[in-house]
Amino acid sequence: MNLPNPLIPGFNPDPSIVKVGGDYYLATSTFEYLPGIPVYHSTDLVDWTRIGHVVDREGQLDSREVPTLGGAWAPTIRFHNGLFYVAVTDAMARGTLVFTATDPTGPWSDGLVIEGAIGIDQDLAWDEDGTAYMTYSGLDTVTGNINEHGGILQVRVDLEAGKALEEPRSVWSGTGLMFPEAPHLYRRGDYWYLMIAEGGTERGHSVSIARGTSPAGPFEGNPANPILSARSTDRPIQNTGHGDLVETPDGGWAMVLLGMRPKGMTRAFSALGRETFITPVTWEDGWPVVEPVRLNPRPGGGGFEDDFADAELDGGWIAVRRFPGAFASTEKDPGRLTLTSDGTSLDDARPAFLGRRQRYQVETISALVDAGSSESGTGTRTGTRTGTESGNGAGGLAVRYDETHHYSIETNGTTVTARARISSIEQSWTRAAPAGPLELRIETRQPEGGAGLSHLSSDTIALQAVINGEAVTLAELDGRYLSAETAASFTGRVSGVFASRGTVAFDWFRSSGREPS
Structure with missing residues (x-):
């Protein structure tokens, strides 16, 4: 596939993607801006149209007094049993939220607060019997204890009652790099895969992955980790990380992720911030192999x-x-x-x-x-x-x-x-x-x-x-x-x-x- 990069240009960080039949839906962070959490649609992973926003009315986010850097952080969009879900952090405000809709164009629900799952970058996955797992990064943006990081945590959740069904447990938190975050849990073949970002969202950003036979772990890290990073390279797209995997229309795989395009003689300044990019993925010996993210702007402006x-x-x-x-x-x-x-x-x-x-x-x-x-x-x-x-x-x-x-x-x-x-x-x-x-x-x-x-x-x-x-x-x-x-x-x-x-x-x-x- 001739994939354009950036895939969705400009301020569109922390992308998450889901494939439903022949359709793709992608959501990104919006922080203090409203309407919040745009939803984009494509049928080929190339051409994208914004079809609506998850947050389009008062009360869904507690945005009025949220400080700069707060608001809608890192949505995960998923589909299960006929319903679309967006799990997100209302950072420095309502906390962990889950929005639902029968149609991704909206309207979306008011947002259910999930008690007992305080963190950021929430992911949702379901096992064979329908049990919902929320996996997230243990950074507390709600109670004020923001200087401590608990690694990658997981709980089983009741998505109707809005509460965790157990105390958070620590799962695989990467290779030891700073700020393990952006977890996504997938089932492929005999394994459950836990993919995370680590290294911070700056130049050291990277993607690592582990696998196990249960959604709760234990997880074994890929010996080739990190499977994606642009750090210490001369690639025009830097800060690559916070990825989400998806099957492509031709039966292959790809990763959507955030990245930045720094400019200047020392490539030190990124005017457009964190944008959405895409890169092909293949599988070898049961592990994903991710190609470097290549700059491929759409022609003509x-x-x-x-x-x-x-x-x-x-x-x-x-x-x-x-x-x-x-x-x-x-x-x-x-x-x-x-x-x-x-x-x-x-x-x-x-x-x-x-x-x-x-x-x-x-x-x-x-x-x-x-x-x-x-x-x-x-x-x-x-x-x-x-x-x-x-x-x-x-x-x-x-x-x-x-x-x-x-x-x-x-x-x-x-x-x-x-x-x-x-x-x-x-x-x-x-x-x-x-x-x-x-x-x-x-x-x-x-x-x-x-x-x-x-x-x-x-x-x-x-x-x-x-x-x-x-x-x-x-x-x-x-x-x-x-x-x-x-x-x-x-x-x-x-x-x-x-x-x-x-x-x-x-x-x-x-x-x-x-x-x-």
């Missing part, structure tokens, strides 16, 4: 356009710790998107920010932004009052990693301001702008080749406004500060629109991208 003509927002839009409908509407001013700020900014935990995962390492986003005119108090669209209502709005475009790492460009109707927030450091650049709607752009540019300090970064980010028909660059910023290694917040770049004051209207939004040349 791609793009997205939204003119906000539909009453419902496209499902690719996500927001931070609240659902988009809390502040975004395409019905208040039909044919436009309006965002209403509640006084929060991009520095706050719940900004009026509506974003999309950045999917390409070279990408441009743009939007036509109407913040109203502070002089006239009205908008200027076709000479009528607009959804800006008051005329003292401010908003624009932003690229965000978290509340302390973001670049933005905004207009208030008479001026345009570019801002950079990097941890506790902030800088801004302002100039006058014509009244009325203004086109804003953010360009992500690939770094130049060569050696020296100017070539260390992952990319350059230019913040622009189109004034009198010309693109004016207010700031050109180093992209390394919006990377996984610098921000360290588990997600990836999310680019989109925001309002920092009042109500702001957007006539359209566009993005286009490609891989570096």
Whole structure:
């Protein structure tokens, strides 16, 4: 099979996959973003479509106050006796949850808390008599004891009552590398296989596997462990781990997994964070042999356009710790998107920010932004009052990693301001702008080749406004500060629109991208 890599680009970490008949379903982590846990569908493992989200309404996750790094961690998607299951950690919030649905497009259940199984990266498997086993990594993100790690643990669970049926027992926890996590339990032939990630989710990430004759063990480790790792190699895809096995349409096997594509002269900065990749697997002497993960981008790049003509927002839009409908509407001013700020900014935990995962390492986003005119108090669209209502709005475009790492460009109707927030450091650049709607752009540019300090970064980010028909660059910023290694917040770049004051209207939004040349 000619498998594309990345398989699902951009912020799509911790993939889990299940095959049901001729269909494949894949879910990934979303942390503090909502809607949460996207579900993707494919029939060939090549072309994927997002068909919905597990978390699409209030109450399924306790997201409102969850700290950065918390939220939906590492879902496992499985199918058993006509029902789809997603086991997941609501980290630093509700804890271990199991969601169910008869249709993977949803609706999914409210999420059943599993008592007595405190950990992360929960897996579900069933033996021949229907007993459910939950295997997980013993990191406590609920009671505050997060500095201790209990290795890989397992319990039998009652998935109707929501409780463990026994005290957690320790099972095989790898070869001794740090942070054993991401367990998945499979039955193949005469053996049960326990596959885990270890080595940490950074450059030392790896996959190891063991087998035994019972789902509860004991398990014997593969002498060839780790069966997958990119550490200390020159491969363009690093941090490979957190894998899940699946049968391919041609009767073979593959592994979906997370990885990162670091850039710069020392390959030190990964702008898009952890993405979903795939690699072939063969079996020798009863053990899986995994091929190195090879870079194979889809040709031609791609793009997205939204003119906000539909009453419902496209499902690719996500927001931070609240659902988009809390502040975004395409019905208040039909044919436009309006965002209403509640006084929060991009520095706050719940900004009026509506974003999309950045999917390409070279990408441009743009939007036509109407913040109203502070002089006239009205908008200027076709000479009528607009959804800006008051005329003292401010908003624009932003690229965000978290509340302390973001670049933005905004207009208030008479001026345009570019801002950079990097941890506790902030800088801004302002100039006058014509009244009325203004086109804003953010360009992500690939770094130049060569050696020296100017070539260390992952990319350059230019913040622009189109004034009198010309693109004016207010700031050109180093992209390394919006990377996984610098921000360290588990997600990836999310680019989109925001309002920092009042109500702001957007006539359209566009993005286009490609891989570096």
